[in-house]
Amino acid sequence: MRARDRERVLSELTSRVVEETAKAGRVEEALADAVYHEQRRLKEDRSKTRDEELGFWRDVRDEMRRASERALLDQLKRVVARYGNEICGQFDERVYNSVTRAGEPMLGLLLNAVSPKRIMSELFDERHLPRFDDSVVLQGEIPLLHKLRERGTLILVPTHVSNLDSIAVGYALWKLGLPPFLYGAGLNLFSNQMLGFFMRNLGAYTVDRRKQDPLYKRVLKEYCTLTLENGYDNIFFPGGTRSRAGAVEKKLKLGLLGCGLPAYTHNLQAGKRDKERFYIIPATLSFQLVLEAETLIDDFLKEQGKARYIITDDEFSRPKRVFDFLTQLLSLDSKIFFTIGRPIDPCGNAVDDEGESLDPCGRRIDATRELWVDGKPAVDEQRDAELTREVGERLTEAYARDTVIQCTHLTAHATLNLLRKANAGVDFVRLLRGGGRADDVPLRELHAEVRRLLDELRGLNKRDGVRLGPIALDRDAEDVVADGLRHFSIYHAQPAVQRKGDRVSSGDRSLLFYYSNRLEGYRLERGSGLRSPLTPDHRALAKGA
Amino acid sequence: MTTTTPPRVAVLGAGKLGGAVTALLARAGARVSLWARRPEAAKQVAKEAGKGVEVAASVADACRGARLLCFAVPVEGLREVARAAGEVTTGDQIALHACRGVETGFVLPSEIIRSETCLKKLGALGGPLYLDDAAHGRPLVAAVGARFDDVFRAVRVLTANTRVRAHPTHDLIGVELCGAISNVAQIAAGLAEGVGLGETDQGTLLVRGLAEAAQLGAARGAEAATFLGIAGVGDLIPRQVTSTRRNRHLGREIGQGMAAAHAMAAHAALEGPVTAREARTLGDRMGLKLPLIQAVDDVLWRGAAPAEALERVLTLDLSLSF
Structure with a gap:
């Protein structure tokens, strides 16, 4: 997110979440939940920030004991702002510009950024860097993607099989001449300082899947909603996590995808006319081989089916493995297909080449009326969840079709x-x-x-x-x-x-x-x-x- | 004092259901635009219902600007009517239907409406929906299956001044399947009656029908509880065993010796026979065991003798699972 928007968005984020929690009469409960979940998580945590974090939550807990209603609200603001800052991260346009200007070699470098030592050895010998130009095939609705970007905000929703996906998607967007999209990357991808630096500056924000606190999830969702309202194109991986069994995704996690409808409704309510529309763009990534295939299927078949949601010790964390995988794969003239699917609107309707919503018979419709309550646009959680479920169905169809x-x-x-x-x-x-x-x-x-x-x-x-x-x-x-x-x-x-x-x-x-x-x-x-x-x-x- | 304009409802079809719904809504103060394939039928219903009912010249005229659309046509005519409605419908409109059948390919009524219009806020009326109750001023009990709460809200508003008791459930498919398969079970019970089997066997077949509806429901994503609720058991208990409905009558005639093809030709608009055939095809494709549906399909469409077909069902292990 650009620096000029950052403070405004974070401030709006804090006031929305706090206001909503207060309105529901859940301030104390939300704080107690947050303290409980975070302290519990930190018991197992071995990171450098553990002591500082524990100190923060002890402080919140102590303040809660003696706090008035007003002070409780202040504590909630503090917690929400902390979560917001952590998620939002920093984006430096100068770094982005320099990375993308350099083009393919720098993106190759990015792939190797998992190992600073390797960077030093590869930096001066471009021949060793994986070359994507001939290997990544961009296909599908590319002209329409460009056209719709002029008319609205894009939500790109790719399939997810490998940690290399986010880098491949970043490469594809750069190759298509598109500016960076925001996307939520697991905290594990930021654990390497060098890779984290690049990812943050290519549009990534942090998603800490270890955090079970409902307030954190609420903040994350509101952050996504606000970025969309502010016209930032986003990438969501609706599979939630990499496909463990290797199959094309059929069951999607619709949480973040569900941000599209409230964001759209807020824009309609505000009478926004500039790029107020949202377009959901399915995209599929298809590899001949998958870097982490062994770990993923092993996880899928683990006893009692308790697949791990977060894998931090797979092939992606071994730089040599990543490098060997890419160089070997590309040496076979193997193709990585990045297919842009047919866009849909946030209510799940198909859109035509002008970006207008269509009914199942191909007639143009005013999709905003699906968001009406008593004659005007309004947020309705149950309705939005149901419409998002329909979006999910359209996406799984698109994934099967475009794989x-x-x-x-x-x-x-x-x-x-x-x-x-x-x-x-x-x-x-x-x-x-x-x-x-x-x-x-x-x-x-x-x-x-x-x-x-x-x-x-x-x-x-x-x-x-x-x-x-x-x-x-x-x-x-x-x-x-x-x-x-x-x-x-x-x-x-x-x-x-x-x-x-x-x-x-x-x-x-x-x-x-x-x-x-x-x-x-x-x-x-x-x-x-x-x-x-x-x-x-x-x-x-x-x-x- | 302010007065609010009552919502306008489009009722599409002026048969028994369309007529009853029109009368009920008119009594409740709604403005009704009634369309029927035969204008004289619509005029007659409008005349009987009285104030607040106007006859629309076309489906589009009836639907344009209506808050709620009520599809009161048999499933075989639903697609054509929905397609005409789709020319003017908008995403904020609510649609209800009371079809108890499926289209070839086991396409459910809500799927037909969905594929021909931009309407998503769809509801299915199911359960007893005993129109005689409404005619006699008794409470009219129905299940309303819909995925969107907007549908329940609209039904609540429209029926606020009536004796309609609408039981909401988010299981739209479950309500539709209960209705569709109950017609097949009715045919089976009619066959049993026709060949001289007693009420116990007829009751067994009806319950078996419900269990098979639940199996189909599980395969299509419905909830088992729906089949045990007002849309399933709630429909079965009040009237099915002693029903005189037309699907039952069809079964009875065939059970008594009339050729199936001849009997079905005489009851061409009935939804049960097509539902039996399509449910069997779907069940075969999905590897489901549906002996009752299979028996009815065998009798209606494949020339099987009713007594033998039913005997096979009744002597199977009929352990039921919902």
Whole structure:
């Protein structure tokens, strides 16, 4: 956020949250909750700021004991302002300009900023930096994106599979000639000072997912609402966290996405005419390989399905791994697809090429009337939650439609299907753990299964139901499998699929499952007798049921 | 003293339901724009309802500027009417329907309205909705399924001066499924009556129908509690066992030996037969066990003998789960 807006937004943020809490008669309760949750969190905290934070909360607690109503309100203001400051961070346009002016090499540098030492060694040798220019394919509704940016505020909502996503999205936006978008990045991404510095100045604000205090979440939401009202384009990852199973997101966390409607309504109430509209832009990122695939699927399959929401010790935290991953991936002429989907308005309606809202029959409508209460725009939490749920449904449809299926996904899905058939009757979890009669399947059968999948997917592609990578789009099954095997062989310790003579097997069936899941939800197994292991409730699988 | 203008309501359809709703709203002081495919039917209803009711020349005329739209047409005509309404509807309008059926492809009535208009604040009327009660001045009990609270508020405002008891639930799909599958269960009970089975068997089939509605509901995201509430059991208890409704009558005629095709042709507007066929198709696709729906579909559309089809259902393990 620009410095000139920062103080005003933070002040408005504090007064809104405090006023709302006071109106609900919850000042003391909100403070007590905050003290409880924060002290509890800090018990486990090992950060440098722990003592200062504990001191702050002790102080708030002590003040509460002897405070009058007026003083309680002051304490609440203090807490809200603290949360607001922590979230908002700093943005220096000069740093942003210098980073983006330098363009691709600097963004390459950013990727390596996880390691200051590496920066020093790479700084003087640009050849070592990953080159994105040929590897990131920007496609989809790009002209419309530019047009709508002139007319309103954009909320970009990408799929989320890897911590590299935020950097890839940043790169894509820069490449598209767009200014920075604000986005909430997990605190773990800021833990490295160098990376944190760049991220903050590329538009990131801090989201501390360890904080369970409802007041913190309220402040975060209001901050997002205010940034939108002030015309800042935002990025939300509605998946909430990286897709653990590798599947295209179907269940979205709509919390921050829900900021769009109150922000829009506030602008309508204020009679704002300049860029008062909001457009939600679905975007999908599709990689052949995923940096953190092993950790993510392992987390998904952890006993009792208690997946960790925050992973701080994965591949992303190991600089060499990140560097090797990117250089190896890009050396294979592998493509990362960034697809801009068809925009929708904050009520979930499609919009036309002029940014006007449409009904399901394609007729232009005045979407603001959906926000009317007694003839004028008004915020209504229940209505807004329901409209946001509809937005979520439109997004999941867009994600399925715009995901680019690549050779690794096809090769893994076909191999897993064949292994399941060859081990009919074997419990799926046992199969994933290496059990079952058959360890490998004939390459010839793999080609046939990939051919079947390609037929289905190409049909779906013609009906705009999915996108396919270049090889999957028009090459034969043999080429698809060869490319899939080539990718699997370069990065993971144990390849998801590997060839031995005229047979193929899996070196890591969990990983095989992970990449296979990208094809879940397209109903490719109709009539095969295989039921999706991810439905109806994948938790059953995670529990080992 | 200030007076507030009563809200205007568009009632689309002047059949039994449309007529009853028009009369009820007119008595409550609402302004009603009534449209019917046959203008003379609309005029007759308007005349009987009295003050506050005007006959609209078109669906668009009826809907333009109305606070609430009430779709009182059978499901087979719903799409056409909704499409015409969609030319003038706005996002702040509320829509209600009382259809008890589905379109080919198991498309629910709210989905039809949603796909043809910009309306999102949709409600389904379900439960007993016993129009004779209203005609005799007794409380009219109904379930109102809607995702938006705006719908409940609008219904409350409109029925404030009436004896309507509307029970709100956010489970829109559940209310629609209760209504649709109850017609299939009615056909089954009619078949049972027609072949000479007793009231116990008829009651068993009706309860089985409810359980199968709940299964379909679970697959479509409805809540089990809805089927045990006013839209489900609340509809079953007051009138279904001794019902003389038309779906029941259809089943009875076929049970007594009339050819299914002939009987269905004579009751062409009934929603139960199509619902049975589509529910069976959906159940097969989703791998659901729906023996009652399957039996009714077999009898109506696949030439099965009623007695044998019902016998198969009644002798299965009918452990019910909601």
